[in-house]
Amino acid sequence: MYPSRWRSSTLSVYILLLSLLLVAGCGSSGGNDKQASVTPTAPPLPSPTAISGPGQQTLDTMAQKLNNAKTLHGIFKLTSSSQAFNGNVETELWKTAPDKSRSEVKQSTFSQVSTGSVSVSDGQQIWQYDPAKKIVYTGKVSHDANTPDQQNQGIAGSGGGQNQSLLNIIQSIFDNSIGTLRSSSVTVDGHNTSDVHVVPRSNGDSGTASNFNYKGEIYIDNQTQLPVKVDLDISSLGKITVTIPKLDVNPAIDNKLYTFTPPAGTKTRPLEEASGNQNTGKLTLAQAQKQAGYHLLSIPGQEGEYTLQGVAALGTPGLQTYTLNYMKGNTAFTIAEGKPLADLPARGNQTSLRGTNGTSSSNNGQTTLSWTEKGVGYRITGAITADQALEIAKLLS
Known part of the structure; x- marks a missing residue:
């Protein structure tokens, strides 16, 4: 989106x-619906x-x-x-x-x-x-x-x-x-x-x-x-x-x-083929990059301790948010990025990063670091500390 x-x-x-x-x-x-009086x-x-x-x-x-x-x-x-x-x-x-x-x-x-x-x-x-x-x-x-x-x-x-x-x-x-x-x-x-x-x-x-x-x-x-x-x-x-x-x-x-039986006379197709489906499946970074049409930030390959598990696209084709799923040892975290996430409200502690301002918050052991850069919104989320999230943000290129 x-x-x-x-x-x-x-x-x-x-x-x-x-x-x-x-x-x-x-x-x-x-x-048609009438508005509430x-x-x-x-x-x-x-x-x-x-x-x-x-x-x-x-x-x-x-x-x-x-x-x-x-x-x-x-x-x-x-x-x-x-x-x-x-x-x-x-x-x-x-x-x-x-x-x-x-x-x-x-x-x-x-x-x-x-x-x-x-x-x-x-x-x-x-x-x-x-x-x-x-x-x-x-x-x-x-x-x-x-x-x-x-x-x-x-x-x-x-x-x-x-x-x-x-x-x-x-x-x-x-x-x-x-x-x-x-x-x-x-x-x-x-x-x-x-x-x-x-x-x-x-x-x-x-x-x-x-x-x-x-x-x-x-x-x-x-x-x-x-x-x-x-x-x-x-x-x-x-x-x-x-x-x-x-x-x-x-x-x-x-x-x-929470179950669904297809009506008679309907065809069943893979979710990836849905026009406007909410989760277009796992992609490679190269596939996601081509689909996005703009540069997706990621952790450089030479940072060997980080492993990219896959990328998921969320939203209507052409208007997606991309989620990069990473592992560092036994710790999993995600980097969500896309123009739909730009400038959305966020509550937490203000922090400076990558030449702009971001917001860091924690809930139930999960830390989220969010910011907007060049019209694209970013969110790093995982069972990590705020300092670790900032370090990850600094690695992105």
Whole structure:
């Protein structure tokens, strides 16, 4: 995902939409969703200068609740109003941490996603059903022990990570925004909610750096402390609205949902052949380099203690993120890189490297070092120290 930066207008909208649609789909279909009604009108907006207070506390509580969830079932309705993309899609999602998921497209007016598209993973196998082509793409999940998706115990995944699903984007906003309470009593589709205005944290706020500029409202159910609606105006991109008519945290989910039987009359093809599939399989560095169309940083071959195990491409062809999987002795780590990762929000300790600024953070024994360089975002992740991650970053060429 992403040939320029978040500020490149048309393609950035396309990329964001793909990120939010939860499945990589093809073809077209029809359908419409009404946006959630909001009453009453919120009072005049205060200037969000502090990162404490009831609005911030509400966001932090939300983030913690999602991160601590083991299962989730929700319905997400995305509406985009921009010159490049104007339409909507409704997706139903089931997730069981850390790696089981099922998403079904219920309605779509976007040509990139077909109504009836299904994506299922049982943690070992992936199925992606394209009803327009009557093809099921399937393949094994590539397990890399220290990737964020495998290690994260939260249901949403780490914000701004490799798996850029709708829930990841929402979680990233919760984790990396300044929240200001506009009203503690706003009715949204029958829910009594709090309206929290959000903007990105600046470089000086808790070590967060972001060029992903947005402003908007998060409507949070006062009883469940879960989101009901996310309404954002993203700089140079347009308006994105996500209404969430159903969101259950920690429900009982039948494991049978994480299997898939191809419908009669469909063909089964290898996952690598899927147009727009989320994991295009393992590649050699040379293959990935040719596919990317720009230089991929890697550890030079003369650094013999490091062994490249393989490269995986994630995302729509032409717009991928590439993950280089390395071993050093018994220690595994990954280097994720790509234009989709450029300038995404990140919270942690600021550090200087490679002529720019990066962010280092640790969670559950995993260290992540992230930075943007020449329009490409990079993330080094593994059971390593921050100093080791910096040393690895210095080796890249």
